[in-house]
Amino acid sequence: MFGRKKEEPSAQSVVDQAYAPAPGAGKGTPTPKRKDQEAARKRPLVPTDRKASKAAERVAIQDQRLKMRQALDTGDEKYLPLRDKGPQKRYVRDYVDARFSLGEYLMFGALLFVVISLIIPPTSAGISYVLVGFWIMFLAVFVDVFILSRKLRKQLTAKFGEVERGAIWYGCMRALQFRKLRLPKPQVKRGQYPA
Numbered sequence: 001m002f003g004r005k006k007e008e009p010s011a012q013s014v015v016d017q018a019y020a021p022a023p024g025a026g027k028g029t030p031t032p033k034r035k036d037q038e039a040a041r042k043r044p045l046v047p048t049d050r051k052a053s054k055a056a057e058r059v060a061i062q063d064q065r066l067k068m069r070q071a072l073d074t075g076d077e078k079y080l081p082l083r084d085k086g087p088q089k090r091y092v093r094d095y096v097d098a099r100f101s102l103g104e105y106l107m108f109g110a111l112l113f114v115v116i117s118l119i120i121p122p123t124s125a126g127i128s129y130v131l132v133g134f135w136i137m138f139l140a141v142f143v144d145v146f147i148l149s150r151k152l153r154k155q156l157t158a159k160f161g162e163v164e165r166g167a168i169w170y171g172c173m174r175a176l177q178f179r180k181l182r183l184p185k186p187q188v189k190r191g192q193y194p195a
Contacts, residue, residue, distance in 0.1 A: 104175070
């Protein structure tokens with residue numbers, strides 16, 4: 001009453017019975033026995049030569065990484081990481097790489113601010129000018145990124161009909177990176193906007 005039935009057919013036997021040819025049918029050869037079919041499908045869960053399988057796996061992973069690295073240099077869509085794939089991401093990359101962004105120089109400005117704040121004593125009046133200058137630069141970068149996001153949304157909607165989730169954020173983060181350090185590498189020159 002409680003428990004499993006002892007004569008329940010296994011899932012494999014149900015599949016074998018469903019796909020087995022009817023007796024007398026086929027190309028004139030008898031249907032192989034189940035024992036022979038199962039023996040033909042069997043393969044070990046763990047390879048017999050573990051060192052060789054690990055070495056082969058390591059080579060395959062290394063090859064995949066090399067292809068991905070080359071794709072980041074050339075822009076080959078097939079081997080790009082998932083975050084960079086798709087026509088909208090390509091359009092966003094080309095659009096951001098074609099324009100001049102203030103965000104590219106934000107890190108240099110922050111580094112300059114740190115160096116100047118170490119040189120100028122904190123009690124002098126000059127440090128307040130440096131601080132105001134840094135905040136003005138930060139605000140200008142914020143406004144530039146806001147304008148970029150609006151333009152990207154407008155361009156993507158006009159070209160693709162709808163904006164893919166994360167495409168605008170992808171473009172804004174790319175605009176904050178120094179052009180030579182962007183990955184995938186820029187494929188267009190400045191002023192060469194995508195059509």
